[in-house]
Amino acid sequence: MRILQLNFERGWRGGERQTLLTLQHLQEAGHQVSLLARRGEELARRARAAGLTVIDCASAPAAFGYLLRHGRGFDILHAQTASCMSWLAMLHGWLRGRVVFTRRTAFAVDKQRHEQAVGGPLSTKERRTRWKWRRADQFAAISQAAAAEPRRLGLAVQVIPSAIQPLPPDPDYVAALRSRWNPQGLRVLGTTAALTAEKDPLTLIRAVHVLAQRRQDFVFLHFGAEGSETSAAQELVARLGLESCYVLAGFESRPEQVFRMLDGFVLSSRHEALGSSVLDAFVYGVPVVATMAGGLPELLGQGRGQLCAVGDAQALAQAMESLLDQPDAVRQQAEQARRWALQEHSPATMVQRYLRLYGQLLQARRHKRA
Known part of the structure; x- marks a missing residue:
């Protein structure tokens, strides 16, 4: 099969890592795969370094133009993000029978209507989203939580959980991390989460403050990119006097090595479709504490x-x-947890599930032509 994976996001987060894993294992399975990605971003760089075919575009209009010109040359076009699904929805009449979408979030389509538990007709936003989602010839979600909203709107959804592939340890790199972030040799708790509202870093800081009032034998390391809560998090750490205990360590390019220095991993999310960082903790043998948000249970x-x-x-x-x-x-x-994750969330298992889904589309197109 000729398969195009689409992910035009900036930065490097769970969805981008899953896109790269999917590409690599589809290629290993013998398929011709390509990536449509944003020029200069980490996903494009890593995919090219891995020997994958990358179509990098500088802007969304350029990417849309590529799809208009070349989309029908692929057997499958797989949108890994909502924005890419928007492009494919607009081109569905031209690309019909090829479009796959994976939903990686568990947000309510219309938050106000969801919170008020309003019955009756769908809101304008819900109708627009349903129109877009219906243009996916196959719809996948990474968890039951991520599948809940499209199912509520009447769509058939296949749950294909994210995968995790453990990477080998780099003892020198881990030693450098310990020397930088924990020179005093304390017990280490930590997280890898962007400083955004859905990750709720302020509750996590308050929790560490409660713990620090009881004991001083640990340090909490918060690795993650800056976001909407950065300033508030910095101010709260200072106000609570946690500068030596709660360390805002910033973005870490090799988060898999961070887990090798943790005694415990903590995720305080308010919204989480699945929680790929929890899978990281699992495969590296780190105990986990998390909230009951989205797919985390x-x-x-x-x-x-x-x-x-x-x-x-x-x-x-x-x-x-x-x-x-x-x-x-x-x-x-x-x-x-480690044994379970290696069995249930292997990349090979994930890709076989996608290949079955892709095969259903190819079979349907052949049947229609016949």
Whole structure:
């Protein structure tokens, strides 16, 4: 098959990593794959370094023009982001029977209407979104939480969870991280989350403040790109006097090495379609505390981690303290989670699921031509 993966996002986050994993394993399976990405961004750079074919465009109009000229030359066009699905929706009459979309968020389409639990006719925003989503010939979501909204709007959705591929350790790099961020040799709790509202860093800072009032044998390292909550997070750390305890370490280009220095991983999200960073923690054997947001209970259920209510700093603090106080129990929990993640979230499993979905489209097109 000739397959085009579309991801035009800036930066390097979970969706971009999943796009690259998908490309690599589709190519290993013998398919001709290409990536349409934003010029100069990390995804395009990493894909090209991995030997993949990259069509990099400087702007959205340039990318749209490429699809208009060359889209029908592909058997499958797979939008990995909502913005790319918008382009394919507009071209659906031209590209019919080729379009796949993966939803990677669990946000309500219309937040106000969702919060008010309003019944009756759909809002304008919901109707527009449904129109766009219906232009996907196959619709996938990375979790049951991500599938909930399209199903509510009447769409058929296949759940294909994200994958995780552990990378080998780099002892020198890990030693440099420890020397920089934990020279005093304390226990290390941490997270890898952008400083954005949906990740709720302010609740996490408050939770660490509660824990720091009880003990001083740990440091909390927060790795993540800047976002809408950066200033508020910096101000709260200073106001609570946590500068030596809560370290805003910024963006880390090799987050997989960070997990090798953690005694516990914490995610305080308010919204999370699945939580690929939790899968990272799992495969590197790090115990996890997370909120019950979106798809996180799907990952941490059956004793694979500790779940807390969204926005509950006290509960997060208590769960973090249990990580520090019960090392044997949480080590067993982490080993259970590691085995589960390697089995259920392997890239090969994810790609085989996508290939079955792609095959359904090819079969439908052949049947229509016959």
